[in-house]
Amino acid sequence: MKEQSLLLIKPNAVRNKHIGHIVTILEENDFHFCALKIFRFDRQLGELFYAEHKGRAFFENLLSFMISDDTVAIIVEKDNAVQELREIIGDVDPEKRKPGTIRALYAEGITENAVHASDSITSAIREIGIIFDKQTN
Ligand code: CMP
Numbered sequence: 806m807k808e809q810s811l812l813l814i815k816p817n818a819v820r821n822k823h824i825g826h827i828v829t830i831l832e833e834n835d836f837h838f839c840a841l842k843i844f845r846f847d848r849q850l851g852e853l854f855y856a857e858h859k860g861r862a863f864f865e866n867l868l869s870f871m872i873s874d875d876t877v878a879i880i881v882e883k884d885n886a887v888q889e890l891r892e893i894i895g896d897v898d899p900e901k902r903k904p905g906t907i908r909a910l911y912a913e914g915i916t917e918n919a920v921h922a923s924d925s926i927t928s929a930i931r932e933i934g935i936i937f938d939k940q941t942n
Pocket of ligand 1: 917
């Protein structure tokens with residue numbers, strides 16, 4: 806079944822000029838692009854987007870990283886998009902990242918991990934709504 810998911814290319818990957826290669830990886834894996842934009846998180850948007858992590862030890866560090874430079878957001882569509890995108894980006898935990906995944910290629914730590922992808926269809930709907938200003942619940 807066709808699904809949508811949200812990919813963020815995070816500030817460290819933008820700074821290090823990896824947008825092009827990350828987009829190529831998505832194209833080579835047959836993801837259809839529905840929308841794409843470049844923007845900069847501010848604190849308020851970061852707190853909303855990452856609300857589930859508020860109170861965690863890494864939260865402040867995550868926010869200051871996310872507002873440090875531009876982010877590219879892409880709505881992708883494909884059968885089983887949520888799970889496939891999670892596989893392509895690789896694990897949050899550096900020890901568990903498979904070679905060839907986007908994070909294995911471009912992450913610079915657990916926080917500066919190059920990309921984010923929605924972890925469920927529900928999260929994708931919520932995150933797309935926040936970043937692309939659509940109706941959310
Ligand atoms: P992301 O997939 O965007 O989701 C939450 C983000 O928090 C994660 O990627 C990392 O950038 C950051 N983060 C930092 N430390 C941790 C941690 N210990 N566990 C999970 N996420 C972390």
